[in-house]
Every structure is written in C-alpha cells, then in structure tokens.
Amino acid sequence: MALNTQPNLARPDDFYEALIDMHRDLDDAQSQSANAQLILLLANHIGDHATLIEAMQHAREGVVNASVARVGAHPLAA
Structure with missing residues (x-):
C-alpha cells in the first residue's frame, strides 16, 4: 500500500474541528495520551x-525541516 500524501479528507474542516474537540478540557498529559x-x-x-x-519518516522530516527553517528565522517571528 503506497502512502497517499495528497489531500484526501472529504471534510477537512470538520475533521480539524473534531480533532480540536477531542483535546478540549484535557491537560497536556491527557492530550498526549489521546494523540x-x-x-x-x-x-x-x-x-x-x-x-x-x-508515514513516520514523512512526519519526522516535517518536524525536522520546520525546526531548521525556524533556526534561520528572525527571533521575533516565532
């Protein structure tokens, strides 16, 4: 099975809202556990x-690349 990295959610806004709702009223540890x-x-x-x-490789690369991009950013741009 090939990893599909193209947009594939039928209702992306509804999914994002449900994901945010899943975390509502959870502390950091509970939120990490839910994830x-x-x-x-x-x-x-x-x-x-x-x-x-x-998928794990893509996720890690995304985090590493974002961190590298922030290193060169203006300190107040965060």
Whole structure:
C-alpha cells in the first residue's frame, strides 16, 4: 500500500474541528495520551508496515525541516 500524501479528507474542516474537540478540557498529559491512542488506532486500521514506516519518516522530516527553517528565522517571528 503506497502512502497517499495528497489531500484526501472529504471534510477537512470538520475533521480539524473534531480533532480540536477531542483535546478540549484535557491537560497536556491527557492530550498526549489521546494523540498516542489515535495514532495506534489509525496505525492498526492501516495495518501495512511499510506504509506506516513511510508515514513516520514523512512526519519526522516535517518536524525536522520546520525546526531548521525556524533556526534561520528572525527571533521575533516565532
């Protein structure tokens, strides 16, 4: 199964709102736990090891690239 990185949500705004609602009234630890549980549920649903590894690589690269971009940014631009 190839990882689809193209926009694929039928209702992206509704999904984002539901994701924000999932975190409402949770402290930081609960929010992190909810994220972890969501990741594991979706990983189980996908099931394909290679696809999951590719997704993790994309996610990590996104974080690393964002951090590198911020290093060169103006200190007050954060």
